[in-house]
Amino acid sequence: MDSSVYVFVEDIRGEGMDKVLDRLTAYGAGGITVAAAYHRARDVTPHGQTRVTLRYDGTHFHPPEELFTELRLAPPIQDGAAEEPLAALREATAVRGLKLYGWTVFLHNTTLGLANPDVTVRNCFGDRGSPADLCPAHPDVRFYAEALARAVARQGVDGVVAESLHFAPFAHGYHHERCFVPLGPMDAFLLSLCFCEYCMRRATDLGVHAEVAREECARIVGGILDGDPPAQGEVTRAALTAYAGPDVVAYARARSETVTSLVSAVASAVAEEGSRLVFLDATGAHKGYSDGLPSPGLAAHDAWQLGIDLLALGDLVPSFGVLAYARDAARVADDVAAYRRSVGKDRQIRAVLRPGLPDTDSADRLAAKVRAVRAAGAQAVDFYAYGLAPFPVLDRIPEALAQTP
Template sequence: MDSSLYVYVEDVRGEGLDTVLDRITGYGVAGVTVAAAYHRARDITPHGRSRVTVRWDGVHFAPPEDLFGGLRLVPPVQEGAEEEPLAALRLATAERGLKLHGWTVFLQNTTLGLANPDVTVRNCFGDRGSPADLCPSHPDVRLYAVALGRAVARQGVDSVVAEGLHFGTFNCGYHNERSFVPLGPMDVFLLGLCFCDFCMRRAADLGVNAEVAREECARIVGGVLDGDPPAQGEVTRAALTAYAGPEVVAYARARSEVVTSLVSEVSTAVTAEGSKLVFLDATGSAKGYVHGLPPSGLAAHDSWQLGVDLVALGDLVPSLGVLAYARDAARVADDVGAYRRSTGKDKELRVVLRPGLPDTDSAGRLTAKVRAARSAGADAVDFYAYGLMPYPILDRIPGALPG
């Protein structure tokens, strides 16, 4: 069975290339998915060179001049990129018969957002309050995303695994976030909608009254900030229509055109470099990342909230990645099955599982979830992530893989 283990460049640098790849080969996976372009984070790294690792925005290679030379947005370069860690990985994985995939975070970049606030999401109040979130409607952001996808593909990877190539959520817009106002799920959703000039113009071109949608969002969220009780329950189209009105729902749904067209451009660019695009839908992470207990709505049914149209993308990209962050194997099967029905049978479906906390408490549970994913239509099961899990947790992987 095709499978891969997510790895950070810092893992390899800290433990040694041969040591890491020897361990990964022993787990029985078929490939390595390396973070070629990543975002800011602070991680507990149980077997790393440092037990707490601070990560930064940027790429682990020199941005090609022919791709970024004329662009306004250029990715920051990670420390140690001059050592060409991706080139070393490409050679070493090939020697071991492992595939190499380039994990690429596209539109989450605090460094670029703080330096260029006009390319970030603008909420219904006119605030640029999510500096980590680059808006996929902005022309400069779209040019950057296409160049980044092409640049990672040029590193010789078998695929470019695209994370964050869609709209984000308000809850992931910055670090050390604080809110002492009891916002409900729908208020958080409304506060995360982008009303920049480019988003509003694209919605208007599709027949949506964007200004009415913005005014309604500001009125509703403003009321909650002033003390009105928030609405509870999951965000669904029906509930959102009742809470904020049909124009807001139409505005939210119009964002799928932005995402679909951008993914198409990036996929074409990646293919031109001899690789392929794996589109990661972050909906499963948004629902279950913290605790592995996603609410009842299936991720495939809620992906519209990020501007993701799975049916349209099924015609554009060769592979879709699903973040199945759930404790229960039956829920994993339900989520994977819903994605399979949305994308059709001819597209590769890669399911990402976490072998440890917070949603996998035993080797048996991991095995059950791998089996559930496969029975529901997964073509590959990948595991997240080498540097974040203790060795005894990673040792669950070979027993969970078939054969």
């Protein structure tokens, strides 16, 4: 079965390429998914060159100049890109018979958002309060995403793994943020909706009363900010209709056209460059990232909240990464099975598991989850992430990959 381990360029630079690839080969992994274009982060890195690692927005390679010459937005370039770590990694993986995937963060970029606030999402109050989240409806963002996809594909990767190629939830947040207002799940969802001119125009063209939806969101969230009690319970279309009305629900649903058309363009661009797109839906991560205890709704059923229409994307995208961030093996199996039903039996499903905290407390639990996702229809199992887990945790991977359904 196909498998890979998510790896950062900093891991390879700090430990040495041969040591990292020797270790991954010993685990039984068939490939490596390297962060070709990443975002700002502060990570505890147990076996890194630095034990706390700062990451920055940008690419770990110099993109072909012609792709961005006439575009307003271009990715920042990471320090050390001139050393061409991806080219060296491509050669080394080819010699070892390993596949190489380019992990690409598309629309989460604080550097670009702060420099160009008009391309970020705009909430119902008119605030540009999420500078890291580029709006997928903005034309300049769409041109940027397609060019970035081509740039990564041209690095000779077997697949472009697309992270944040959709809308983001409000809770994704910003650095050192504060909120002392008890926002309920539905209030946070309303605050995440983008009402920039391009989103409003797209929704209006689809027959949605966009301004009515914006006013209703501002009224409801404004009431919470003024002291009204927040709504409780999961965000479902039925609950949202009762809470905010049909115009808001219609506006939320209209976002799927924006995401679907953008993903379609990116998938076509990647294919034209001789590679294939692996679409990562962040819903599973947002549901279970912090504790491995996702709310009851399956990720495939809640993906619409990020503007993701899995039924539509199943006709456009060859491969899907399912972020199965849950402690329970039955839950990750249910998530994978739901994706399989949504995208179709002929699409590749790659289940992404975390071998350690907060999802996995033992080798037996990881092995059980690998068996479960394979039985549910996953053709590949990937592990996140090499540089973030201690070696004893990573040592659980070989036994897990030896499992059969």
